[in-house]
Amino acid sequence: MTEPQSYEKVPNASVEQTERDASPLPAPLHKKRSAWEKLGAYNIAVLVIGTATILLAVGFLTFIWVVSINGTQSGQLPSLWKLIVSNAWVSRVITLCSILIRVATAAQLCVFAAILAALILERIGASAEDFPLLSMMRCANTGPQALIWNVLHTIHTGSQRGYSLLIILTILNALALQFTSTILLADLSPTYVVLDRNSTRNITFGMSDSLTENAYAGIDYWKTGPQTYPRFAEYKEKATNGTNYTDTGTTYRGFLPFALPNQRNRLRNYHGPMTVVDARVVCVRPQLSNLTINVISDTNEDERIISGTLDARDVYPGITTTTPDPEDQQYVSTSFNCRAPAQNPIANSTNWSASLCLLGTHYGTLLNGIIPDGDTKDGLPTGHTLAQLILNNTNPNDRYNNTVTELTELNQLESSSASWARFGNEKVQFDLSLCFFNPQQRDYEVKASSSEDFSDASAFWDISTGQPVYNSYWVRSMLDAVLGESTSAERGLLTLEPVANWTAMETTARYNVTAYPFIYDTLSRFDPSESENETAGTTYQFTSFIIPTYAIHQTHKALVQTILQSTKNPALALQALWTVLLQMSYYDFFNQYSVSAPASFGIAEQVNIPIQWSCFAGVMGILGLHFVLLIISLVMFVTRTEMSLLGNSWQAVSQVMSTDTAHAVHHAAAATDKEMADAVKESGIAEGKIFVKKSASSGRTEATSVVRRR
Template sequence: MDARLHRRLGSYTIWALALSTAALIAVIFFLQFLWFGTEANTQWRNLVSHDWRLPSAVTLSTLVIRAAGAAQTTIAVSLVASVLLESHVRLSRVPEVSIMRFSNPGSWVSGWIMCETVPANPLAGLLGVLLLLVSLALQFSSTILLADFATVPALTYNATTHLNVSYGGALGMLGTEYTQSGSIWSSTPHQFPVFAEHNEPDYVQFSDNIHDTGVSVRALLPVNSQSHRELLSEYNGYLTMVDTRVACVRPNLEDVRLVPTEVPGMAGKPATFAHFEGRVSTNESIPLLATSILKEPAEFRCLANNHEEPSSLGFGQVAFTLCPFDLDMGGLLSPLTFHKIGGLAYLLFNHTNTTLGVKNVSEGWTTSPDGIWSKLRAPTSFAQGPAEVRATLCYDARSFSNTTRLVKATSGKRRIEPQIVVAFAANNGSETSLLDSQFASIDTAPVRSQLGATSHKESTEERGILDLYISPDYNDSQIEVKSLEVYGSSNYFLDRTLSLMTVRPTFRINSILLCNGCISTWAEAPGKNYVIDETLRAIFFDTLQDTGSPAVALQALFTIVSQMAYQRLRPYFYVSNTGRVTIKQDLNIPVHKRGFGIVVAMVLLQCVLVAASVVLFHRRSRCTHLADSWQVMAHVLEDKAGGDTGRGQMRTPKGKGTERVLSERARLAEGWQLSGMVRRRNSDEEEGDVTDKPVVAIRRLEVPKAKKGKA
């Protein structure tokens, strides 16, 4: 640095500029570390692992930016003020500008003075204005930086642990009523746990005659904690899987008749129940469908409602009946079982707004196509009331056989497991109870979104589930419970129990009633019948209404039932295996880069403006010494001739303190005096300062050296 410039700036100014610049550079590098750090960096992980650390670090960084920026701005404004004082400045502003070299009066005063000087000295004036504007903008650096923050999955925790994934012969078959009766269909789902999913689009089809969801393998997670499931980023280990593919076709119905069955009722009174009977076949070809049901028409018998008239309790509400065929009929073959074992076939009847509680045999029902449905019309002799029924033939691929395998599931987003919400509507200004279905409804949208049971199927990330990775040939390693190999399955008891609970109970289910009040005394009906829970009914109905597809609605239903069975058995699991669970913790971290870029740009602009101020001071200023604050006092002026009119010859005021000033100047062996010359006005001109470029100059003040012994 030039020696003269060094002397005029002073050591304090130089050190202040150097330290503030170094502080700004250090803060920028620190913020860059925060904004672009990754979890692979241990220091970054330690910093962001606690919610309070990162915002606190940003706040402290912005405090340093504001403090360093304010110091630089104060010095730079002093430099610009020195240049203005030695060039052109309004005479009335001379004291303020002179003092500004050593004490900043504040942004508003300094900014106003700088704006006034722009016409006379554009370079110095604009430089001063820009310095103050950038300094003001830096005061909002904290707000700008925090605008980049968002809560996202950021920190990964890997844990290799032993997970209980199955159970063996020590528990046997558990209770027969618990596992073999099919009573799971009447259970209420209390949770809708996260699962992993693998889809194959090859067989997906939605046409007038066929609705096919395609292969959709869903894996059930053996993770007990809901919070861990919601934070789960990756799972490597054994998972129990089920193929939830469902395909529905328009059936060919033959010899359809409505047959009443009378059974003993309560208090010795007989009860009459109506059943649809007939034969069903299909002409549609579906990939991986077991051929037995295609060879010849199959017999069916399905329970109908017993509404005898439209005024019957429950009439008008949505009513469906799902009737499984005999177990040997077979459904869709699953790649999970290497196309050896299939699911079941079902007839799904829609008998909403019909009265079928007959006491006499009704034959001669006719059919007509209605999209994926076949529409059944009652014969003219049927005088019971409105009777129009629709039916569709559906197949599923659920089969639990060696389905607990070593696989991987991942997700890049945290999720929240959905819950069912009961929504109430006002009834004369008061809330209603759950019993009043006219004014209370179940919001199933979050659950249906997770299940992909919506008209617009979202991505797995949007649905809050994991992506399941299976080998193309489905030959992933199967869990081995060695003591059970004699049963022909490496995981015999879990596979068999899940199958008994959900697909093939020991006692065949005749009808699953998806209706509320369509059969008043269903427990007395002949055969094994179940009325499913209100929550499951709502999910089924809403899915069918939203998608128009019975296949998608049944897939959602089958998935929930499989989950309920698995979650009910999970407390009994004791067969463990090593697995790796990766938890992704949500943190409030910098996600966007715009705010960081703006702050960096402002800091760089600040440094450039400060450097420009130093260069301008070096080239345009000749007299000011920033290290000599007494110089300000020597520049306080009075008007000897005209008072405060601004006219006359200016000089250093004389008074009691002047000798002390001059004595100090003598000690420093140098001093300066400010004088001003203005053009006098004519007698008819107004009083006041002349604003057309008054000349202000600083000249050297010759002060004799003080004699020895004097201050």
């Protein structure tokens, strides 16, 4: 045996020079491998751990989406979700989950690439140019993008259309997965959510009854218009109409004890003290007698006085009428003196010539209100009911002015309206409705809630038609003074929960505190004529171009006019008017409130959370395609390959070596891929496909060249 040469002395000597290499080696034993062995422990771990990671990330994202879209409506918000949202971590969570998804899918796509390489080598073969790379891909962690050259090299032959389609789909899908976070973030939008429904603190809701100053000095809300119409809480029952009455239905309206509009608009739930008024109004068609109209001053049409006697007995079962004389408790009629509604001097005007005349608290009681019947602790003769007449002058200007020049007797006429009584003679006619209202407020412990935010309503003068028109639709809608029925929630209000015993819920009983019931008093208005000659009750004119004494602010006038014209319902008009005036006084004095009690409430905060599923569904579709492609490749690998053990580098190198590739391998040691591409063309290998299969001559699993038949 010759002595081996030293590699240090002969560095370029071929390994074929040794006797050991020259001796023939037996063919390796072919052993059938299980699917687990073929995949390898590392690849199995990548598939299992990667899938678990993806499911974990998707599960957490689903949690964020489900709670954001569904949980915010139900109010059931998990603490973890609130922690993430309140700290503005939603976008960070999405980014982190997206990173986990991208890393896991990228690792799994390396396994996919190795599987596709094995399938190509064993099932359809590869060109001599692609064969070494495909063989090495079975053990190297490369992605599907490394297979693109193989796809390009086989397009013209069409030999692997199915595999090429899988590869292209996977590459495009992998590219889409890189934008996971960008896609998911598109579902986010700023929205308002109640993160804490039980925020508790003391709420000031009323004025102390120990006043040291006259709080009402210089105040006249009839001559002041609101900039906005605040949102409120409401409990309302269905309105009813009879042959001679119109009833708005039981209506309780609570004024939200928050001075800032932003707080009222975003208030979703409230449990605590609140000022509540009974806003129910009933207007009836009374029996009239002893009717006259007289001219006090022939220079001013506003000074025509209508006098008469009205009787509302048995008109409506929910109203009792009694004499102010405590010794006579028989049901009686009452007399009235009211200024006639002033005529509108504008020709062809649609405005009604209407006015409101107060009878005061000396006639009638509206029963079954929020304050118990017979409760006189507020010092009012009939408890808490205010009676008022609303009149409408239906005569043309010329007939009215020329006819009513002296004391004239009038008679009640036939009327088809449920709430309007008609009276007059053959020359002049008027409509009259007797309305009852319980405006005395009380303070109660209440519960109110809303599922949505809603801003304070506002009205504006619309000049687009040339003639300015007061557009008050949103105000009237909020006040339920439009045709058609709608719930409190549909009108943007908080829903006031009903209470079986309102008296037991008064703040005096619940919190042992009492606020001064002042807002009713602010509705009163000084009338010089009452103090001087008492010719007529306090009158509010709803027409333009009248003397200032009886005029009211144009916004009040326009609101009442629009409601009367659109609904013909005096009860709705007065209900809206009284609510507005009471609200104005309530919030005007808000900074002076000192009476407080604990309350819990939830105010919506603006947060950036998912509001839709579209982009989330898109990402789930991309991930679904990823797993479909991965499963298809796994099934094909397990069922259609025998010679490839993924992750084994020695096998990948060894299977390249064969008699068919010996020439190419020999020259490749010091050549570039481009040089080798030219060399294999000369050797003839490039004319066919190279497969990994068991050689019939050597018994090895090796690269075997197969030339297509011509």
